[in-house]
Amino acid sequence: MDxxxxxxxxxxxxxxxxxxxxxxxxxxxxxxxxIDLVGNGSYHIVVDLEGVEFLDSxxxxxxxxxxxxxxxxxxxxxxxxxxERILKIFRITGLTKVFPIHASVDEAVAAxx
Amino acid sequence: xxxxxxxxxxxAAHVRTARLVATAVARRSGVADxxxxxxxxxxxxxxxxxxxxHQEFAPDExxxxxxxxxxxxxxxxxxxxxxxxxxxxxxxxxxxxxxxAPEGLFTGSSDRMPPGFGLAVIGxxxxxxxxxxxxxxxxxxxxxx
Numbered sequence: 001m002d003x004x005x006x007x008x009x010x011x012x013x014x015x016x017x018x019x020x021x022x023x024x025x026x027x028x029x030x031x032x033x034x035i036d037l038v039g040n041g042s043y044h045i046v047v048d049l050e051g052v053e054f055l056d057s058x059x060x061x062x063x064x065x066x067x068x069x070x071x072x073x074x075x076x077x078x079x080x081x082x083x084e085r086i087l088k089i090f091r092i093t094g095l096t097k098v099f100p101i102h103a104s105v106d107e108a109v110a111a112x113x
Numbered sequence: 114x115x116x117x118x119x120x121x122x123x124x125a126a127h128v129r130t131a132r133l134v135a136t137a138v139a140r141r142s143g144v145a146d147x148x149x150x151x152x153x154x155x156x157x158x159x160x161x162x163x164x165x166x167h168q169e170f171a172p173d174e175x176x177x178x179x180x181x182x183x184x185x186x187x188x189x190x191x192x193x194x195x196x197x198x199x200x201x202x203x204x205x206x207x208x209x210x211x212x213x214a215p216e217g218l219f220t221g222s223s224d225r226m227p228p229g230f231g232l233a234v235i236g237x238x239x240x241x242x243x244x245x246x247x248x249x250x251x252x253x254x255x256x257x258x
Binding site: 021023024025054056057058085089 | 125126128129132150153154157158161164165
């Protein structure tokens with residue numbers, strides 16, 4: 001249903017801008033996208049969540065899965081998010097300790113690994 | 114009597130249906146705007162859990178949501194999944210005696226039974242069918258801290 005994704009690259013970083021709702025219904029699309037990227041050799045991924053209106057534990061699971069996949073290639077998965085209601089979910093679940101969360105795509109792209 | 118009773122087939126798409134209905138009823142019932150996001154997420158999580166249980170164990174059964182607003186806003190999500198099944202989701206190699214392969218019990222490092230084990234015992238003792246009820250409550254009209 002309401003999930004949009006667009007992908008672009010900046011240097012060796014791949015930015016996935018996600019919009020809409022990431023839930024049990026739409027999360028498989030994001031999972032496929034992340035698997036495709038890693039399969040095609042993109043190991044440094046920035047997931048831009050600024051356009052996301054809803055994120056649940058299924059979506060968190062997909063992001064964790066993406067992180068596991070890039071880590072297997074010494075890569076990175078960074079998030080961009082400033083929305084309090086989305087950040088709250090990462091805090092509740094303790095995943096703020098797992099994901100680097102940035103305030104802008106520029107900041108995430110500039111961050112070293 | 115529940116204000117609204119909703120039954121959904123166990124499909125991922127209807128988790129969103131349940132979220133939308135619950136949020137709409139909550140708004141109409143006078144729940145503070147600040148709590149609507151929490152209700153949306155909590156109802157979605159409860160229904161996602163019920164849907165995945167049903168898809169595996171009770172694909173032909175409906176999941177029931179009751180939404181009540183007498184004094185406070187109460188959401189009840191009722192599934193018909195087997196009790197204790199979730200222990201197997203978190204560790205698929207460990208089964209419960211009577212529910213799956215017991216070998217997993219001997220391969221883990223802990224001597225504690227998984228969290229759902231006691232529920233599996235209860236499921237073997239009661240007659241009124243399996244299932245779990247998740248009940249969630251929010252105040253009406255009040256601002257959350």
